[in-house]
Amino acid sequence: MEYLIGIQGPDFVLVAADNVAASSIIQMKHDYDKMFKLSEKILLLCVGEAGDTVQFAEYIQKNVQLYKMRNGYELSPAAAANFTRKNLADYLRSRTPYHVNLLLAGHDETDGPSLYYMDYLSALAKAPFAAHGYGAFLTLSILDRYYRPDLTREEAVDLLKKCLEELNKRFILNLPSFTVRLIDKDGIHDMERLPLGPQ
């Protein structure tokens, strides 16, 4: 039902998430933001069970901010990803596991851009491109085919548009709009919301 996608370039990461907040068959909100800003250069995209997403993502968000307050510098994306994974794994075999699927995207001064894929069983993988949701079945092969490590920003947006067009064509559910953001050395940039209707 929900869809997340991330594409890593040589010096940026492009991420997009759909904007639908649904409750059974009803779309309750059409402009829901599924991205959580962990720090100036890290975004956490979170989908999954209704209350778990916000609860878990905000918990991670506040802890990352607490780290910065205590130590004076921000966590790197790799550290944040592993911290998130550890928390998810700890809760997995407790009485209250969180059923969330995540993408963590960030830019580090020393390591450059990075994209991490994490699922509800707290499996963590660093990947050049990734997607979550039923839409991932339709778009991963497009990413496999056209992705190159040296994509420019425009090419990455075109690749993203290709994926969203395929969703529009073949995915049974209507996902009318997507929030798109780009992370590079200058921080997080909001890009224009991608419409999914016929052009």
Add this chain to the structure above:
Amino acid sequence: MALQDICCYLDTLLGAPWNSSSSLSLPFGTEHTDLYSTTSDQKNFFSGTPLERCGGSPLRFFLPPPQIRGQFGKASSFLSNSSPTSSAVARPFPLSHGTTTLGFAFQGGVIAAADTRASCAGLIACPAAHKIQPIHSHLVVTTSGSAADCMLWERILAREIRLYQLRHRRKLSVTGAAKLLSLMLHPFKGTDVCVATTLCGWDRETAEGDEGRTQQDPISSSYNGTSSQAVSDLNQIRPKATAVGRTGPKVCYVCSDGLMLNEDLISVGSGSPYAYSVLDDGWRWKMSVDEAVSLAREAVYRATHRDAYSGNNVDLFHITAHGWSRREREDVKEEYYREKERVWYDRLQIKLQFYAEHVLKFED
């Protein structure tokens, strides 16, 4: 007192800690974790009276036996070897919850409307329930789900909002109250608690004022009705800046799953799809109060017509900067007969016109 003796109510004069300031400042979550640790509470857990189980404090309420949330959040009861009373209580009948409630914001405030039928499977348990409850002068809550859970959580929310107001000397905003309720409901996720509420209210400016918000001032002042010029600037669609503004009409949806949504138009319940279709057609930000009231009434009426679990009457609340006001309860039966007559009258007109155009001509 006899009732106190029967309920084994501890005498508060003996220095029970619940009314001391330290316990009042405990965040809600710690009470939850205490019960899962091996303290004296644990001993009383299975054998004590409900009050003893809470550590003697009326402010801490008894949590259900610990449940493990299985995969995908389904609750499965935790069967303890030590005591047979720790298994989950079997329900005497299947709980079902049918209702139509809705809330929307527009330039003239917030409208909250609901039907009044409390149903239980095929039985109408009460044809005159109150599904909309005022919490304070500028906040109203519409409830759906399990009626008992809603009643309890409404009271808890009202208590927490009042405590916040006493401690911080300002009213909690609608979004803040929604967040608070959502966080309080989170420990019960996976249990049978079923609460789906819409908080409809008006956020007022704080006494300190909003110095740093120069961008939002012209828009926020329009809600106080002080500037008629600002009102004409409001577009068809609600200006986006006010979505995160401090003042104005606000509608928030909170449910026991943990979902919390901030939106201008919300409808909840088994009749909500029918209500949504009427609301989506007629809702505009620039509606007048009369239009908004009739839209809400029409939406609930249409939902009660199609949904078996909604019906009887329509309750309507209107919240503005000056507080909430309640419209008189209207029976949907009246609206149904009025519409039937209207349709009959329209059909009669069409027949007469046809007769006049086609039949009378030949006779001329």
